[in-house]
Each structure stands twice: as structure tokens, then as C-alpha cells.
Amino acid sequence: MGLLIKDILKIGETRLERAGIFNFKTDAAELFCYLYNIERNKLFMSWSKSVDDNGCEQYFQLLDRRCSGVPLQYITGHQEFMGFDFDVNESVLIPRQDTEVLVSEALDIIKDKDRKIKKVLDLCTGSGAIGISLAKLSGADVMASDISEEALATAKRNAEKNGAKVTFACGDLLAPFKKKFGRTKFDMIVSNPPYIPTAAIEGLQTEVKDHEPRLALDGGSDGLEFYRRILREAPDFLRKGGMLILEIGCDQAAALASMASDEQKYGGIRIVRDLAGLDRVAVLSVL
Numbered sequence: 001m002g003l004l005i006k007d008i009l010k011i012g013e014t015r016l017e018r019a020g021i022f023n024f025k026t027d028a029a030e031l032f033c034y035l036y037n038i039e040r041n042k043l044f045m046s047w048s049k050s051v052d053d054n055g056c057e058q059y060f061q062l063l064d065r066r067c068s069g070v071p072l073q074y075i076t077g078h079q080e081f082m083g084f085d086f087d088v089n090e091s092v093l094i095p096r097q098d099t100e101v102l103v104s105e106a107l108d109i110i111k112d113k114d115r116k117i118k119k120v121l122d123l124c125t126g127s128g129a130i131g132i133s134l135a136k137l138s139g140a141d142v143m144a145s146d147i148s149e150e151a152l153a154t155a156k157r158n159a160e161k162n163g164a165k166v167t168f169a170c171g172d173l174l175a176p177f178k179k180k181f182g183r184t185k186f187d188m189i190v191s192n193p194p195y196i197p198t199a200a201i202e203g204l205q206t207e208v209k210d211h212e213p214r215l216a217l218d219g220g221s222d223g224l225e226f227y228r229r230i231l232r233e234a235p236d237f238l239r240k241g242g243m244l245i246l247e248i249g250c251d252q253a254a255a256l257a258s259m260a261s262d263e264q265k266y267g268g269i270r271i272v273r274d275l276a277g278l279d280r281v282a283v284l285s286v287l
Contacts, residue, residue, distance in 0.1 A: 003056055006047040008032070009076055012063055012257040019067035019116040027072050031062045034076040068105045069206035082133040086158050091150035098274045099192055102247045102281045103133050104274050106190050109243055110138045111281075115117040115186065117243065121145070123173055123191035125231065126165065128155030128214055130190055135164040137273045143184075146177050148215060173226070183238045192247040193226035195219040223249060227256055233267040238286045 003011075012028030019158035023025055023087045033040050035058055047160055051059070065075055073094045079086050081095040082103055087092050110117040118141055123133030125144035132155070135142040146152050151167050159166045175182050194218045201209055208217070219225050227246065234244050244266070248256055253271045260266045268282045274280035 002050045002052040005032070005043075005049050005051060006048070008051050008056060008059060008252065009047075012059065015063050021066060030072055030076065031066060031270075032059060034116075035059055035062060050210065062102065067271045069210055071207045072213055079127075081129045082137065083135065084129075084133060084162050086127050086132075087154060088127055089154060090211055091148060091213060092127040093156050093212055094191075095127055099130065099247055101191060101272060102245060103130055103137075105281050105283060106130075106134055106243075106245050107138055109188070109245075110134070110140055113116065115243070119126070119143075119184075119186045120188045121210075122166075122191060122227070123187045123236070124193045124216070125168070126151050126192075128164075128168075129159045130192060131155075131157050131166050132159050132162055134162040134190070135159075135166050136162060140188075143169065143175070143177075143186075145169045145171055147172045148213070149214075151213075155262060161273055165242055173229055174237055177237055178239075184237065186237055186242060186286060187239060188243040188245065188273050189234050189238060190245045191226075191230060193219070195223045195226065195247075195249045195252065197221060197223035205267060222255075223252065224255055224259070227252075228259060231256075231259050231266075231287050235286050236264070240286060242282040242286045244282075244286065246282045246284075247281050248279060250280070253279040253282065258281050 009028050013024050014127055015026055016024035048255040074090055075090050078239055079088045079095050082100055095210055107116055119135055120140045120142045122144040125131050125219045131144035133144045149170055152170050156168055194217050196219050198218050198221055257269045260269050265287055267287050270283040271279050
């Protein structure tokens with residue numbers, strides 16, 4: 001017999017709400033649109049149409065996955081970032097809107113002709129969202145690295161999908177550029193490294209702790225392990241006056257400033273806040 005679309009969506013909303021899904025109305029609609037490959041803004045025009053039993057069953061299976069905590073983006077396989085569509089899966093962190101603050105800051109600096117930013121390196125690239133967005137929106141020559149071969153495979157697909165020219169290398173942070181590229185000098189290094197303290201991961205949302213790659217989350221005992229390494233090594237790969245732009249946790253700015261000062265290779269630090277008014281991005285220049 002099936003159900004009307006408006007009725008099956010109501011069932012979806014109810015099930016997701018009971019499962020504790022915050023955006024239950026949005027997710028119920030997005031799952032239906034994904035299943036039937038229709039645009040969200042056209043869904044209301046079809047509310048009185050019916051869904052057959054097979055379609056209902058498929059929709060309920062998607063609901064079961066979402067209710068169990070699987071992120072919506074891993075179910076649909078997509079996430080929008082900086083106006084581009086990125087493929088995502090459980091080998092990569094889901095790009096967040098907060099990270100767009102980093103990209104916007106980098107773009108502003110690149111567009112300042114006096115800074116002459118032409119060569120950019122994206123560390124811990126994951127899905128490639130940062131590097132690909134910069135390549136598309138600035139025209140800079142972008143290279144990107146990640147320690148995960150699975151993540152790099154996803155990033156390469158995203159670069160091809162979005163028509164971005166990015167050179168990828170597999171390895172731990174700057175290691176690939178010590179060997180294969182012979183200590184290439186960059187004008188800018190950007191990164192959204194793992195920065196969650198190990199002990200704090202179990203307290204994260206189910207969607208994050210049980211499904212997103214721990215490799216992309218775990219920043220060591222204090223969450224600062226990757227920042228220490230990047231701050232120590234980056235000056236060897238940046239020209240004088242080159243820029244280092246890092247996404248940070250909202251409570252990590254002071255610690256990062258202290259570490260940068262200890263290195264004695266940076267000309268101060270500037271912190272950029274996100275839309276919620278929280279510290280989100282650290283901007284440093286090499287002396």
C-alpha cells in the first residue's frame with residue numbers, strides 16, 4: 001500500500017527525535033532526498049505523492065543507520081564545504097563549517113598581492129576540503145599530504161570531481177617533503193590537525209567518537225602533539241615571511257602562543273574567532 005511522502009517524513013522525524021538526533025527534521029528530509037535523488041527545495045511539491053512498500057523499507061533502513069549514530073554525511077556520502085561538494089566516508093573527517101574560517105583567512109592573505117603567496121601546502125588534508133577549496137578559489141599552486149592512504153584516495157577523487165589541480169603526497173606531516181620533494185619551500189602552510197586530547201574523545205558525540213577516524217581526532221594526551229611538531233618543523237619548509245595557518249580548539253590559543261614563542265622562529269601570533277565568537281584559527285608568520 002505504501003505511504004504518502006508527508007506521512008513517511010513524519011515517521012522519520014519522530015524516530016530520529018526519539019533517538020536523540022538534534023536536527024531530526026532536516027535529517028529526515030535529507031535522507032529521503034538522498035534515497036530518491038531529489039532536491040530538498042522541491043520536496044514539498046511532492047508531499048501528496050505516495051511511496052511504495054519497497055521505498056518505505058529502504059527509507060526505514062536509512063533511518064535505522066542514522067538512529068544508531070552514523071553521521072548523515074557518511075550515509076549520503078556527501079558534505080558541502082565552501083560551496084563545493086565533497087565525497088566523504090569513514091576514512092576522512094567530515095568537513096565542518098568552522099573550518100571555513102581557516103580557508104577564508106588563508107584566501108584573504110593569498111589575495112594580498114604584497115604577500116606574494118603562490119605555493120601552499122595543506123597538512124592532514126583528509127577529504128582535501130581545505131586544499132581543494134584554496135586551489136579553486138585562489139589559483140594557488142597547492143600540495144597536500146596525509147598519513148592515511150584511504151583518506152588520500154578520497155581527496156584525490158574530490159580534486160578530480162571539483163576540477164582542482166592539487167598534488168598529493170602520502171606521509172606523516174612534513175615527512176614526504178623532506179624526501180620526495182627535497183625540502184620544497186612554501187609560501188603558506190595550512191592545517192586542521194588532530195587536536196582533541198585522547199581522554200576527551202570518549203566524551204564526544206556518538207557520531208564523532210564511534211564513526212569519524214580517530215586518526216583525525218586524537219591530538220595526544222593534551223591535544224597539542226601535532227601543533228608541537230608542526231611549529232617545530234614548518235619554518236624549514238616556509239620562506240622568510242611565509243605564513244602558517246592552523247585550526248585550533250577553542251581553549252588552545254594560549255598554549256599555542258606559548259609554544260610558538262618558545263620556538264623563537266615566529267613573529268607573533270594572531271587568533272581568529274569563528275561565528276560563535278570562539279577561538280578557531282591561529283595565524284603565524286616565519287621570521
